[in-house]
Amino acid sequence: MLRPLAGLFCLCLVATDATAAEGFGFDDVAGKAHQLSQKKWSAPPGVPDFLADIEYSRFQEIRFREERNLWRGTDSRFQVMLTPAGHYFSHAVALNEIRAGEVKPIPFVRDNFTYPSEEFAKRVPADLGYAGFRLTYPLRGPDINNQFLSFAGASYFRGVGRNDGFGLSARGVAIDTGLPSGEEFPSFTEFWLEKPSAGAEQVVVHALLDGPSLTGAYRFTVRPGDALEIDVKARLFFRKSAELPGYAPLTSMFYYGENTLRPDGEWRPQTHDSDGLLVVAGDSGEWLWRPLINPASLRMSYLRADDPRGFGLIQRDRDFRDFHDLEARYERRPSAWVRPEGNWGQGNVVLVEIPTRSEVNDNIVAFWSPEEAPASGEPVDLSYTLTFGPPGISGHPSGMAMNTFLGDGNRIGGGDQKGAYRILVDFAGGPLDDIDAGADVVSQVSGIDNTEVLEHFVEYSEPTGQWRLSMLVRPAPDRNLALRAFLSRGGEPLTETWTYELPPGVDIRSQ
CATH class of the missing domain: 2.70.98.10 (Beta-galactosidase; Chain A, domain 5)
Structure with a gap:
């Protein structure tokens, strides 16, 4: 205390x-x-x-x-x-x-x-x-x-x-x-x-x-x-x-x-x-x-x-x-x-x-x-x-979210879901640096505040040497887009927990 x-x-x-x-x-x-x-x-x-x-x-x-x-x-x-x-x-x-x-x-x-x-x-x-x-x-x-x-x-x-x-x-x-x-x-x-x-x-x-x-x-x-x-x-x-x-x-x-x-x-x-x-x-x-x-x-x-x-x-x-x-x-x-x-x-x-x-x-x-x-x-x-x-x-010991990218989930390269958003997160560092590109790394994603997770997957990014998590998500009308995500292997976390909130009226959500 x-x-x-x-x-x-x-x-x-x-x-x-x-x-x-x-x-x-x-x-x-x-x-x-x-x-x-x-x-x-x-x-x-x-x-x-x-x-x-x-x-x-x-x-x-x-x-x-x-x-x-x-x-x-x-x-x-x-x-x-x-x-x-x-x-x-x-x-x-x-x-x-x-x-x-x-x-x-x-x-x-x-x-x-x-x-x-x-x-x-x-x-x-x-x-x-x-x-x-x-x-x-x-x-x-x-x-x-x-x-x-x-x-x-x-x-x-x-x-x-x-x-x-x-x-x-x-x-x-x-x-x-x-x-x-x-x-x-x-x-x-x-x-x-x-x-x-x-x-x-x-x-x-x-x-x-x-x-x-x-x-x-x-x-x-x-x-x-x-x-x-x-x-x-x-x-x-x-x-x-x-x-x-x-x-x-x-x-x-x-x-x-x-x-x-x-x-x-x-x-x-x-x-x-x-x-x-x-x-x-x-x-x-x-x-x-x-x-x-x-x-x-x-x-x-x-x-x-x-x-x-x-x-x-x-x-x-x-x-x-x-x-x-x-x-x-x-x-x-x-x-x-x-x-x-x-x-x-x-x-x-x-x-x-x-x-x-x-x-x-x-x-x-x-x-x-x-x-x-x-x-x-x-x-x-x-x-x-x-x-x-x-x-x-x-002194962070695990994999870290190095980049977060946000785009429309209803256009070429983003998806075909109206009202959805494509979110990409690049992870690197910690135990991720010691595993092969073909390792069975999986994504754990959960929506918060009525955010719907339509799909998510992870793949190795050879150009950057990072692991990219790709998510297609849809927030409820007039509610926060809110998510939690991390990468794991064999049931054990490999990264920190990435948390994100984007309210209505900010950037792409205002258009």
Whole structure:
């Protein structure tokens, strides 16, 4: 079970005297969070209007001077770049450094940045503060400071492995995401960065979170590498009950993909940061793969996951030819995998899919939510490891659904059934890689929500070295097209369970 305990944090932009840091750690932040939870929430002071309303391209002209990196010139391989406040980053945060047994505030210095003009720089308040920070580490060479982790904006943070480009985000917590009542966005308001010792391969960051419904204390133990691993310890204090609390939330973008039609005028084959949700439940150990869609209206799916072993948003398409986008390089976007520690109890992995008409909007959210939301005054402790990196970070042991294609089931190549759809799923990996093309692999397919399965069969695809499941299915009028399928041999599963839902009004179903 998630265990009651304590924690979260507050905004403080005024520098204070250095305080002794001996023994400073997670419990100290949790104490601040607990005290803060006894007080009424107040929004942190916002940035001046000219910074809040600044255009994105102009905001990008505000650049941190790399020669001012925190820990530059020390024996640490880690360095810290500071993030300007403004635009999406509507308020500043308090930053502290823990070095040589002392906690010292990191003061705001206006000259740490270059600005679009001297006139612009004069308008920046001398006590503005920073929006967050970016950690660097020599991932691709001893003399290169590669940015690999960024904290900025509400409780968002983004990470990458060695060969990734930045993509999806994680958050400290999600509150009432997708509900008609409206989502709440708690914010990290103070950070403490522990300076690593010489040769250290990990760095520790503490954070305090505050929002209308709760406060929280966090410790992030960060290890960069081929994949970025972050051990997260959190203690949440609920000021009031939340209808839908979301733990270990992930946020991504899916505009269109191989299982949808291209929007009018689009030349790229696909555009997305993630192409599916992967879940492994603790009770059954079954691996579930859910391809993402861009719905016509907001959709919320609840995938039962008692005591979950893991869940994540995955980018399985990793070939440039999947996207043909030289600027965005979506094939380099990382996957993110959450591996819970301890027994989280009964609950669901919740998938929120929000309609979008462009790729600039993050429209996908996934998180775990307990079956019974914590009551007001009830603190919660949880721990998990969050990994950013290539799609194999989940440790998936079985065959995987690599492609999902959708077409009309009443035309040449699709079938001759009015109102039906031809769906193709290509599987590869795991035990499938060790069996001959002529093996007796069979398909197991079931329709859900009155979806009729007219036919299904599996065949080896010699050009790709994959096994293709072909299904002809027909949804009930005005109902979801909903399916579950996997491949087996001799009664034993060879693959994960592919699950799919396509509501009326989406892509081919709207025509």
